[in-house]
Every structure is written in C-alpha cells, then in structure tokens.
Amino acid sequence: MNAPTELSHLVPEIRPREVPEVLLRALQDRFGGNFSTALAVREQHGRDESSFEAPPPAAVVFAQDTQDVSDAVRLAAQYEVPVIAFGVGSSLEGHVLAVQGGISIDVNRMNKILSIDAQDLTVTVQPGVTRKQLNEEIKHTGLFFPIDPGADASIGGMAATRASGTNAVRYGTMRENVLGLQVVTASGDLIRTGTRARKSSAGYDLTRLFVGSEGTLGVITEVTLRLYPLPEAIAAAVCSFPSIEAAVRTVIEIIQLGVPIARVELLDKHTVRMVNAHSRLNLREEPMLLMEFHGSPAGVKEQSEQVQQLVADHGGNAFEWATTPEERTRFWAARHNVYFAAIQSRPGCRSISTDTCVPISRLADCLLDSVKEADDSQLPYFLVGHVGDGNFHFGYLLDPDKPQERVTAEQLNHKLVNRALSMGGTCSGEHGVGLHKMDFLVTEAGAGAIDMMRTIKRALDPKNIMNPGKIFRM
Secondary structure (H helix, E strand, O other): OOOOOOHHHOOOOOOOOOOOHHHHHHHHHHHHHHEEOOHHHHHHOOOOOOOOOOOOOOEEEEOOOHHHHHHHHHHHHHOOOOEEEEOOOOOOOOOOOOOOOOEEEEOOOOOOEEEEEHHHOEEEEOOOOEHHHHHHHHHHHOEEOOOOOOOOOEHHHHHHHOOOOOOHHHHOOHHHHEEEEEEEEOOOOEEEEEOOOOOOOOOOOHHHHHOOOOOOOEEEEEEEEEOEEOOOEEEEEEEEOOOHHHHHHHHHHHHHOOOOOOEEEEEOHHHHHHHHHHHOOOOOOOOEEEEEEEEOHHHHHHHHHHHHHHHHHOOOEEEEEEOOHHHHHHHHHHHHOHHHHHHHHOOOOEEEEOOEEOOHHHHHHHHHHHHHHHHHHOOOEEEEEEHHHOEEEEEEEEOOOOHHHHHHHHHHHHHHHHHHHHOOOEOOOOOOOOOOOHHHHHHHHOHHHHHHHHHHHHHHOOOOOEOOOOOOOO
16 A cells, blocks of 8 residues: 555545435334434534544434344334444544444443342443443452453443453453353344353354454444452552663563563653643653552562563663552553643644554564654654553644644554554554554455455345444445
C-alpha cells in the first residue's frame, strides 16, 4: 500500500441503505418510548472516539432485554436494514458508525449482573454492564475482573472488540477471559456458546469466533466471564529513565526472566508532561514506567526487589512506591487520563490513536524508529504502551482545521503499522479493526484468510446487516 497523501484516502466509504417507513413504524409500535428517531439521539449513537465522521443511524432502539434485541434484529432482517450494537461509544476505530445506514441498538439498559458463581470464579452479565460497575458489585466476594482497557467500557463492547488493557501481561485479554456468550444472530434467533467450565473440546469454538467479531456476526446479549481472587498484596511503583530505550530494555528483561508482573506501562516524556499538567502531579518529565505487582506479601516483595535491581542496571531512578489503595488509585488515574491530558494540551485538537503490538524482542526497535518519525514530523503526540506484552499506542494531536496535519498523522500511522507487521506483529493489539485498519488487516492476514472471513460472514449474515462495512470489505 502507498502512504495516503490526500484526504480522500482518510474518510470511510459511506453507502447508506434505505430504511423504509414501514420498518420505522413497526419499531415504534413494538418499542414505544424505547424507540427514537430524534436527531440528537441519533447523532449521539452515530459517533465514537474515532476521528471518523458518518451520517447517524436512522433510528435508535433502547433494548431492555434479550427479547428486545431479538425482535429488533428480526424486524431489521425482514427489510434487510443494517443493525449496529451500541455500548458506551468508547471505541477508537469507528466501530459504531452507521456507514451503511440502519438502526442502532443501544444495550446500556441491559446492565444487570445475572449470576455470581464465586466458588467457580465466574460471573454472567448483560452486555451493558461496565467494567467498573462489575468490580464494584462483586468486591464483596473477594474476587475481581482484571481486564482494564482504561475507559469504563461495557462488557459487551469489550467482548466484541476483544479488548485487553493494562493487566493483560498477567491476566490475558477478553479472548482468554470470556467463557461463554448468548448471541442474537442475524436472523433474530438466539444461540448460546461455551459453558462455565474452564475448558472444552466439544465442537467448533464459537465463543472465540464472536469475541472480536466487532458486531459483524451477531449482537451479544449475555457474557460469562472468568474472575480472579483479589491479590493478598498489591504494590505499585513509578520510575524514570534516561531514555525510552532504557525503559523498554528493562521491560524486555523483566518479561524474559519470567517475573510475574501484573502491569507495566510506558509513558514518554511528552506524555508525562501532559499528565503533570492535567492531574497536578510532579513526576519527572522523562520516559517513565508505571508498574504493579500482585501476590502474597513475600511474593510482591521478591518481585519488587528483582525489578528494582533491573531498573538500576538500566539507569532508572526516582523510584516512588504506592502500597495504599489511595496512592495506587492516584497513579493509575493519571495513566487512564492520558487521553484527556493530551487533548487538553492542545485545545480544540483531535487525536488519531494508533494501536499495534509486536513480539517483545522487537519492541525497542519498533518504538525507537516510530518515535524518531514522530519527532521529525513536528506533529504533537503522546506515547503510552502496555509494553509488557509488546502493545503500544501513539496519539497524534491534530488541528481539525488543518487537513495536512490529518494526512501527516495517517502517514505516521501507516509507517508504524507496516513496521510492526514487518517485525511479526499485528495491526491492532486491542482496539480492533473497525474502519481504520481494514487495509492493514489484508496485509497482515493475507487475501486467503480475508476470503475465509467473508465466507463465514456470508454464512452467518447472508443479508449483510450486522454492522456492515467493518473489518473487511464485502
């Protein structure tokens, strides 16, 4: 692929389908006050945190339960009208945009925890339950759900995009932590995948098929998740480094030595400066690692001492420990607010966020080359990374009134992703493909694999109504 040079390459393909009035009347009759065609409501459900723009959906259904979802999809299928599931709208790759028109099914009111099976370390929830809500409601059990993508995303959306986040280096991603699903198919029928058992060799793994399908194969209406005991001891630490390379080499050694670190996040000096201004902190404005250790008191002490020695070997300094919940919350709130800190640093700007993941041995090479390109461009940016598993993000901050800045940002993204692919990495470690990564997915997976994905899509969604125009072109 050639690097984009003009804005025509940077906008989604808009091909809206007609939504007949008879369908809108049928939805109004079925859902009454839980149905809306008001422009403000439609616009709210026609955007996410991406920089893409598209016309809003023709209508919004506020689902209360699985039957509502089934009835809405069945009616839409009758008229071959697209359906887009909507959680909290925190996706970054245009997942919820109605690029082919249609109706939005908002599942936020489906926010009940259906069962907690503490002895089996599982929980079953509706898709509108958010990550923070889940952990608040199960904390009395001594268990927690570790997947933390930063935003207070809905569990349904996290499953649909195969999300991960800061804890993935120890606890894995949604792929490893979803045991079973209830899904409304493209015909409006209901299926269940998986069980509460920890493993199975029974038939095709349909759970993994739907996890990461980005709403293109069905609408998730229940999710059964793994839970974990709350660690007996938790310690967090921040430390600064003379260079990004020194910080990354430290992380590589931590992982290769098998230290069971729970979280390890990288912030570059620009990002630390933004975080200091936004969160009123006084962290050293140098490349920084933010780490967390889970386990028994003795285990945490041993991990901490081992990592502290590795940090010193690479010139790290200014170690600051946080062992109380309040101190840890202060550190992690600053990390999770990076996006808002960055936006605040350039008022009126928009951010194009990248997302790639490489084998840990190639992380330093990929990051350093990408930092040099970003510095040379003179476009403001921030850099954060879940570097323990080779995943990192640049956020390029652009003035929406300066089209060339958008072009520059996309060129940087293009070079970065292709570099990651050349190193055996992936075009998306956690954000998903959506609209933004479709061409990169062809490069990564190959034409044959994309054709197989299309075959699956046509078999399960022959009318192409489930969130069409995402992941790959039909």
